[in-house]
Amino acid sequence: MFINDEEYENRKKELYHRAGMQYTSGAPTLEEKLSNISLSNTNQSSNTTSDKSGISKANTSSIIVCFMIDPNESHRYIEMVIRAINSFQISTPNIEVGLLKGPNMDIAKYLDRITNPQKVHVREIEKHFEHWNPTQHKMDILKFADQFETIFWIDSDAIVYKNLEPFLVDFHQSSKQFCLVRDRVNDYEEFHANWSGNKNLLFIPQACFMGFKARSMRSLFALWKKFWNEWIHPAPFAKYKDPYPSFPNSAFCIEQYALGMALEQMEDFKNDLQIVPRFDVFADHGLSLYSIVDKLKSETSARSLALRSDSNGITKSETPVMTGTSSNPSSSNPYFGGKEIVLDLLTGCVLHYYSSNCEGLNVFS
Numbered sequence: 001m002f003i004n005d006e007e008y009e010n011r012k013k014e015l016y017h018r019a020g021m022q023y024t025s026g027a028p029t030l031e032e033k034l035s036n037i038s039l040s041n042t043n044q045s046s047n048t049t050s051d052k053s054g055i056s057k058a059n060t061s062s063i064i065v066c067f068m069i070d071p072n073e074s075h076r077y078i079e080m081v082i083r084a085i086n087s088f089q090i091s092t093p094n095i096e097v098g099l100l101k102g103p104n105m106d107i108a109k110y111l112d113r114i115t116n117p118q119k120v121h122v123r124e125i126e127k128h129f130e131h132w133n134p135t136q137h138k139m140d141i142l143k144f145a146d147q148f149e150t151i152f153w154i155d156s157d158a159i160v161y162k163n164l165e166p167f168l169v170d171f172h173q174s175s176k177q178f179c180l181v182r183d184r185v186n187d188y189e190e191f192h193a194n195w196s197g198n199k200n201l202l203f204i205p206q207a208c209f210m211g212f213k214a215r216s217m218r219s220l221f222a223l224w225k226k227f228w229n230e231w232i233h234p235a236p237f238a239k240y241k242d243p244y245p246s247f248p249n250s251a252f253c254i255e256q257y258a259l260g261m262a263l264e265q266m267e268d269f270k271n272d273l274q275i276v277p278r279f280d281v282f283a284d285h286g287l288s289l290y291s292i293v294d295k296l297k298s299e300t301s302a303r304s305l306a307l308r309s310d311s312n313g314i315t316k317s318e319t320p321v322m323t324g325t326s327s328n329p330s331s332s333n334p335y336f337g338g339k340e341i342v343l344d345l346l347t348g349c350v351l352h353y354y355s356s357n358c359e360g361l362n363v364f365s
């Protein structure tokens with residue numbers, strides 16, 4: 001079912017090459033090293049039920065994992081949000097959920113569809129910038145900082161399929177202040193050449209899965225907003241030039257560039273940073289999302305998570321409701337062109353599939 005090591009190396013080399021990224025054959029990336037450690041930890045923890053895990057209620061009740069439901073988004077997007085929340089609550093039942101909603105939005109009909117609405121805490125989003133996309137509302141997770149000590153964000157184009165509680169509690173109990181995924185752009189020469197910040201401190205996070213300690217959030221988020229504002233006014237890249245011009249959606253990533261700059265301003269941020277292990281999952285155009293999730297659930301070895309492109313039958317058992325049109329596969333992935341889609345497996349529990357991949361993957365609700 002799975003590709004061997006050599007094929008995996010070749011596949012990865014090819015993808016990195018297409019992305020204009022240096023790839024040293026054989027050498028594990030930082031993410032791979034971390035993934036292996038994390039996967040074994042996760043497996044250990046998932047063998048015990050959360051009630052017997054020795055984690056006290058006092059600890060878990062200080063942690064919240066946030067999502068956003070935006071009434072201006074399409075029906076499809078709303079379905080994605082609900083699925084993301086439910087996947088989290090089913091896999092990680094003990095942790096509180098934060099839900100950011102639009103002002104004057106009647107949330108009741110959405111809460112009705114959520115697995116455990118008793119654990120959902122609702123706050124309203126606010127407008128931080130005129131003429132900017134809803135990613136700006138990720139900053140509103142700060143609204144949970146008065147009630148919770150540890151605050152996480154998960155994108156709606158993600159599925160949590162394995163109990164995240166051990167990972168969340170680990171970070172909560174550690175002295176670390178920031179829990180972030182390292183973005184792929186950190187490895188791109190083009191990006192480094194164009195980046196105008198402090199190159200020695202460069203750490204651009206991927207904003208799909210983020211965790212913060214409440215006590216560091218206020219100062220970090222103030223800086224984040226300040227830099228974000230500078231990046232987009234009077235126009236995107238007017239003040240700071242585009243660090244990744246060959247990537248058409250670079251402006252959409254300004255949230256990440258601004259957060260990277262804000263982190264660099266935080267004293268000793270590298271010691272306060274916990275990097276979320278990320279592993280690349282290669283999937284075929286046309287595979288169903290749930291077939292990939294099923295595979296991930298049954299696999300324990302990080303290496304074998306690379307899905308085979310000529311997979312025989314792994315999509316057969318699924319009935320996709322939202323079928324990919326396969327009209328434009330090459331643009332379906334934000335990082336790699338071509339027929340293959342690269343998804344992010346985060347700390348062995350979260351599959352971030354990118355909403356832009358919905359057409360390429362059979363994503364169904």
Ligand SMILES: [Mn+2]
Nearest residue numbers: 155157208354
């Ligand atoms: Mn995303």
